[in-house]
Amino acid sequence: MTEPVKIRIVVADDDRDILDLVVFKLTQAGYDVVGVDDGVAALAAIEADPPRLAILDVMMPGLSGIDVLRKVRANQATKDLNIILLTARSRDSDVDAGFATGASDYVIKPFSPRELLHRVNGLLERGNM
Template sequence: MARILVADDDVDIRELVEFKLSTLGHDVVAVADGASAVDEVQRQRPDLAVLDVMMPGMSGLDAVRVIRNDPSLSDLPVILLTARAQESDVETGFDSGADDYITKPFSPRELASRVQALLTRAR
């Protein structure tokens, strides 16, 4: 299936996302912060990235901006997964370059559907 990077500083959320996507056959690489996410996508480009917005150090929004500014990664599908649900937060997420925006709490089934939809579109 696909190689997916998951970045979330909350270990429970990170493990839940990793478990759900792994059970669907995806190869999941999980990291705890935005800087590690950027390092990982530059080291070995995944097929998709799922990033938390609020992480220590580099936020998910900053990570998306770095990814979008890298010509070799600019078309990488990115989903932001966050507790920030205000309309302005969603707008900021899309303005930063995200392809999708999912608010916490979230349904693992919905996450899986959105991941699959983005992977299908990217192919």
């Protein structure tokens, strides 16, 4: 009997503690998680082997999460990828800009790891890809 294929998720955050926490929580939930610490590496990981979902910090060196989101949406192979923006930017205008750029969801730091996991599960269960 073969083991079921794990769902791949790319997580990008330049804060190592947050990155480690999110990677740990998602791995513990049974996902195949690739953690990177900047936007350039996030885009490379997404384009090399498109995951089912990406979680992107908005403020990262190189490319911001918004920059990565724009590039992902412009690429025919990844345009429908579920993307959660994870950020300390909590103003209504920031949230509106995230969704206007094409985010599937927007989570404000500090966040509950349990809530983030529920949002990930919800997006993947709806089959938005």
